[in-house]
Amino acid sequence: MLALGKLLELTLAGREPAEKTQLTVEGVRMRWLSEGALEVRPPEARDNGLDLLLSAGIHGNETAPIELLDRLLHDIARGDLKPRARILFLFGNPEAIRKGERFIEQDVNRLFNGRHEQSSGCEALRACELERLAASFFSLPDRERLHYDLHTAIRGSKIEQFALYPWKEGRQHSRKELARLRAAGMEAVLLQNKPSIVFSSFTYDKLGAESFTLELGKARPFGHNDGVNVDRLETRLKQIIEGKEPELADDSLDGLQLFSVAREIIKHSDSFRLNLPADVENFSELEVGYLLAEDIAQTRWIIEEEGARIIFPNPKVKNGLRAGILIVPTTDENLA
Numbered sequence: 001m002l003a004l005g006k007l008l009e010l011t012l013a014g015r016e017p018a019e020k021t022q023l024t025v026e027g028v029r030m031r032w033l034s035e036g037a038l039e040v041r042p043p044e045a046r047d048n049g050l051d052l053l054l055s056a057g058i059h060g061n062e063t064a065p066i067e068l069l070d071r072l073l074h075d076i077a078r079g080d081l082k083p084r085a086r087i088l089f090l091f092g093n094p095e096a097i098r099k100g101e102r103f104i105e106q107d108v109n110r111l112f113n114g115r116h117e118q119s120s121g122c123e124a125l126r127a128c129e130l131e132r133l134a135a136s137f138f139s140l141p142d143r144e145r146l147h148y149d150l151h152t153a154i155r156g157s158k159i160e161q162f163a164l165y166p167w168k169e170g171r172q173h174s175r176k177e178l179a180r181l182r183a184a185g186m187e188a189v190l191l192q193n194k195p196s197i198v199f200s201s202f203t204y205d206k207l208g209a210e211s212f213t214l215e216l217g218k219a220r221p222f223g224h225n226d227g228v229n230v231d232r233l234e235t236r237l238k239q240i241i242e243g244k245e246p247e248l249a250d251d252s253l254d255g256l257q258l259f260s261v262a263r264e265i266i267k268h269s270d271s272f273r274l275n276l277p278a279d280v281e282n283f284s285e286l287e288v289g290y291l292l293a294e295d296i297a298q299t300r301w302i303i304e305e306e307g308a309r310i311i312f313p314n315p316k317v318k319n320g321l322r323a324g325i326l327i328v329p330t331t332d333e334n335l336a
């Protein structure tokens with residue numbers, strides 16, 4: 001296998017490859033761009049016009065998605081997977097991946113869309129670099145742009161695999177992309193309804209890609225991901241990469257649950273209290289009238305929405321950041 005196929009090994013060792021560019025026997029060019037960043041380019045005659053950004057390890061302890069990208073890269077470097085798409089592989093936070101931690105100083109996934117400019121430290125620099133790498137990758141005109149930012153969650157979930165679909169004023173969510181996600185094994189999609197500071201929102205809002213955060217199961221250390229079944233996603237990604245995706249049926253959203261954001265719970269101070277058990281699962285339902293959280297100045301978060309559920313509850317986030325998302329079921333009537 002070509003040495004550049006071992007991007008994960010290089011990243012874990014903190015090493016630069018001796019050769020920055022390599023060609024597979026199929027004429028696929030692999031180019032190391034920076035730590036944890038590798039571009040794959042098919043021969044011009046085979047290029048089908050898709051630019052695909054695959055990122056993982058934005059949170060360093062979310063290893064199942066990192067292992068998935070590592071397998072795809074190995075297959076490409078061995079010539080077993082023959083790309084027709086141009087691909088950018090990104091391991092988001094190399095230092096945190098090496099340490100097996102979600103982050104070192106601050107969460108990279110709260111530093112996009114300009115936030116890194118108001119901050120400093122290794123993660124702010126990395127968010128800036130990731131924006132630059134993504135912008136450069138998605139700078140070619142007249143090509144389809146797709147970004148999957150792969151994650152696993154801190155806690156268990158009543159719905160194991162789901163996507164978060166960013167929002168931009170005047171842009172409609174795409175039914176075709178939702179069908180693609182369903183075919184890739186996603187069971188639910190959260191349709192966002194306001195701007196955000198996560199990586200997928202940056203590529204959706206600023207770079208015109210169809211972008212998603214994908215949640216694939218519970219975060220575990222390297223080598224302990226048997227419980228995270230990414231088979232359907234992996235199969236679909238291989239088909240997308242090789243330009244062999246089966247046609248999607250019109251009714252292919254069947255079985256996909258759609259949610260929208262009712263409210264984001266923001267932690268304002270150290271007095272913030274979240275009234276949920278530590279092991280509460282994502283998508284747990286909350287009854288109307290339930291006192292979900294309390295904060296300074298008598299701030300109280302009381303459930304008003306019928307059918308409300310909680311995802312990503314986390315009272316340990318820094319003040320000013322989201323400590324959970326309250327979501328409600330929605331329909332497919334506003335899709336493009």
Ligand SMILES: O=C(O)CCC(=O)N[C@@H](CCC(=O)O)C(=O)O
Pocket residue numbers: 059109151152153154155164198200213312313314
């Ligand atoms: O389990 C958790 O609490 C967080 C899992 C995770 O990292 N999720 C992403 C979602 C990004 C988005 O909002 O699209 C995150 O919190 O960064």
Ligand SMILES: [Zn+2]
Pocket residue numbers: 058059062151152153
């Ligand atoms: Zn994550």
